[in-house]
Amino acid sequence: MQLTSHQFKTRSREKLADVxxxxxxxxxxxxxxxxRSDRVAELENFPAIRDAAADxxxxxxxxxxxxxxxxxxNATARGATVHWAENAAEVNRIVCELAAKYAVKKAVKSKSMVSEECALNDALEAVGVEVVETDLGEYILQLAKEPPSHIVAPVVHKIKDEVSDLFAAKHGLPRKTGIPELCKEARDMLRGHFVSADMGISGANFIVAETGSTMIVTNEGNGRMVTTLPRVHVAITGIEKVVPTLEDLSTLIRxxxxxxxxxxxxxxxxxxxxxxxxxxxxxxxxxxIILLxxxxxxxxxxDMQDMLRCIRCGACMNHCPVYQSVGGHAYGWVYPGPMGSILTPMYVGLENARDLPNASTLCNQCGVVCPVKIPLPDLMRKLRERQFEQGLKPRRETWGLAAWRWAAQRPRIYATLTKTAARVLAAMGSSDRLIHKLPFGGGWTSGRDMPAPTGLRGKTFRELYQARRTVKS
Amino acid sequence: MRCRPGSICRRSGSSRVSAREAILGRIRTSLRRADGDGAAERVRAHIDAHAVSPRPHITGDLIAQFRDNAVRLLSTIAEVPHVRDVPATAAAYLRAYNLPMRAVCWKALRLLDWVNNGILMEERPARATDMVGVTEVFCAIAETGTLMTLSGEHTPPVSSLLPETHIAVLRTSQIVPSMEEAWQRLRYTVGEMPRAVNFISGPSRTADIEQTLTLGAHGPYRVHIILVSEGDSRV
Structure with missing residues (x-):
């Protein structure tokens, strides 16, 4: 998938205006x-189950x-072939080679975010293999030539009318307007592909060490089709997806x-x-099976190891006020929301996704709902620290912090500066004692007002503190 | 890097080994793993223990819980005392929904009296055009109302997947509390993992368009469970 994370701010503005x-x-x-909240409430010992899953x-x-x-x-003993891939290019090369080896003309895919990391469809199409996405959401996106905007509900950004237009244009059938009719039309189109495909490509939610098994969950049944009907099955997954036993798998599926x-x-x-x-x-x-x-x-x-616990449920993005406002495309790569704000910089480089660790209020909604207890806000904060250390912060921010550090180490100068600032801010307050526009702080005051310091001339914290002590004694 | 049409996508055996060794090497370095640190033994011991983690307490009437949870996930259920009652119940269901009286089934069900109940039954794996598939199950899970099926020579998974209607014959004695017991049962009664273990929880569905639930995305529109109490001392 094309990386556009550096456009986060521009894209966010567009998305906020998209009705x-x-x-x-x-x-x-x-x-x-x-x-999520209803299903979790049904489990009387949910905290213990969650601890076990994280463990x-x-x-x-x-x-x-x-x-x-x-x-x-164990996978090899049961007749599967396991491949190891250093990067996306190696995954694509292995799949293309398998396609050539087995004379594959058509491949059907169930939803795989790892294959999105690799832009596998482009690679296969370049060697003349027809690739058909079979998850309804991914199929719609493939027709529309768009990337997914959510890891569980990839087409959440589209409304029904857009799907109606798209199907009518691409399928050449009368335009349907009902959702069941649209689903039926996709079912009929895809059924033909399932039975005629030579290769099925899937991801894996987990792989099981004990048995050498791969596991996928789907609601549509396309995952079963893809892993059952074609004569070749290729499962692509990240090396972190392994779990020890079928019992452990049961806990995570819960x-x-x-x-x-x-x-x-x-x-x-x-x-x-x-x-x-x-x-x-x-x-x-x-x-x-390809392990990436x-x-x-x-x-x-x-200090980022906790992130590899991620089971790709998407709860962090569903609960994130930033994701809820701008949607998945603004994040500019495969993984949006808080998990993506950590994975994208780590996978593609901090310098290519500078805004993402900062695209959070650190409210910790994500950390609270994470089923495997990943401290997402802590990890984003650590990435911000790394950005500062590596000089990847905007110059104004770096200089501002350097200036503050210099002053904070010099108490007298600090007192003078804050005193001046408090007086100036007090003078800037309009008759309602609010500051409506702040120089260098336009981003802040464009959305809300800043209360001016109290007292006619404005007092600093130190002055107020000193005054209280004097009154008391 | 992409494979281009006409170009040679060749991967030597050695580069495959090197990706494997490089990845495992990096993991060992990152985890500061030393030879003889006992990791292999710890892993072996953890796997062999098959320890069960905390989970919901599923006690009491398993059959009732299975029934409630299966219905909640939009399966339908009929209950009969004997396996011999299955064809008549299946026929009544097909008629009620105005479905074709023609089906395919797994081998173990072929000798039931389908013909006198008006069903034209074939014992073979389902094809993409078959409308009704009748299968047994390996067991069922009370916690979620889920059916568990195993692939095999006489239990083809396609029969619960391709037809628009799936009728599953389940004995009440096959209902276990949770997925953990299902795996134990598989270990003790079959021993080896079949090619495919499929857990089925109601009809195929999607909510991809506007988050609106629609049944019959790719798999069956309907899952009808015929629950047989014959031979179950608990009933």
Whole structure:
């Protein structure tokens, strides 16, 4: 996916003015936020379950090499082929080679954010393979040539009428206006692709070390189709997705759909282990699993390691006041919201996504709802510190902080400066004792007023404190 | 890097090994892993223990909980005392919904008396054009109202996926509290992981357009569970 994170501010302004998007984002809050809260309330021992889930993820990461080798051994023993990819380009190369090896003309895909990281569809199309996205949302986006704006509900930014127009134009059938009719039309179009595709490409929500299995959840059933019907199945996932046992998988499945869509369980939880067995009448003859690093090892062993616990439920973005206002496209890459504000700079470079760690009020809604207890605001704050250390902050901010540091270390000068500032601010207050416009602070005062310091001449904190002490004594 | 048409996308065996070794090497360095630090033994012990984490307490009437949760996820349920009652119940359901009286089923169900109940039944895996698929299940989960099926020679997963209507025959004795018990049952009764384990919780659905729930996205529009109490001492 094309990286446009450096345009965060411009894009945000556009998105705030987009009426359709604002309506869609309101709905998302209603459904996903309320859904999560209702489903979590049903679990009487939710805190213990959440602790266990965080612990499973943390324990696995602390022994990641051993679990990956265990996974590889068990997957290979059951007939799957495990590939390792350093980066997106290697993933694309491996998939293209497999397509050539098995003479693949058409590939059907279920939703995979890792394949979005790789821009896999472009790579396959470049070697002449037809790629069809089969998740309804992703299919709509593929027709519209747009990137997803949410990791769970990728087409949340589009309204029904846009889909009606798009289908009418692309399918060449009479324009449908009802949502069930639109879904039926997509079902009919995609059914033909499922049965004629040579390769199925999926992601994996988790991979299981104990059995060498890959697991995906879908509601539509396209995940089952993609992993069952074509003669080749390629599962692509990040190295951090491994879990030790089927019991551990059960714990995580208990939390993932609840936090993602407000469901107790997704409609289809599919655990696949190796290719077709002797006697099987369906299932792929060849099963390949690609494990992608793509920047993940950079997070290991340091102060960002907690981020690798992420199970991609999307709860952090659903609850984020910034995401709720600007939507996913403003973030400019695969992963939006708080998790994306950490993953994007870590995967593509802090210098390419400067605004993202700052696109948060650090209100900690995200940290509170994270099912695996990732301290998201702490991690964003650490990235801000790194930005400062690496000189990636805007010059005005760096200079401002340097000037403040200089003054703060010199108490007399600091007292004089603050005294002057308080007097000036007091004088700037209009008759309602509010400052409506602040030099260098236009971003702040354009949305709200700043109260002027009290007292006719304006007093500093130190002066007020001194005055109180004098009165008391 | 992209593979271009006509160009050679060649990957030598050695580069595959090197990506693997490079990634594992970086992980070991980052985690400050030393040989003989006991990680392999700890991992082995954790896997072999199959420890169950805290989870909801599912006690009491499992059948009632299964029924409530399955209905909540929009499956429909009919209850019969004997397996021999299944064809008549299935026929009544198909008639009630005005569905074709023609279906495919798994091998274990082929000897039931379908024909005298007006159903033209074929024992074979479903194709994309079949309208009704009848299957058994491996077990079912009370906590969520979920069916668990295993792939195999006589239990093709396509039959619960491709038809517009899926009828599942479930014995009450197959209902377990949670997914954890389902895995235990799989370990003890089958031993080996089948190619596909499918957990099914109601009809296929999507809410991708305007967050509006619509049934029958790619899989069945309807999941009808026929619950058989025969041979269950709990009932």
């Amino acid at each position: 359709n998007l604002q309506g869609a984002l309101k709905k998302l809050q209603g459904n996903f936020v309320k859904g 499973i993820r943390a324990r696995t990461l602390a022994n990641l090499d051993v679990y990956l080798e265990e996974f590889e051994r 939390l993932l759909p609840r936090h993602a869509t407000g469901q107790t369980i997704s409609n289809y939880v599919s655990v696949t282990t190796g290719p077709q067995r002797d006697g099987d009448t369906d299932g792929p003859q060849h099963f390949h 690093d793509g920047g993940r090892t950079k997070l290991l062993g340091g």
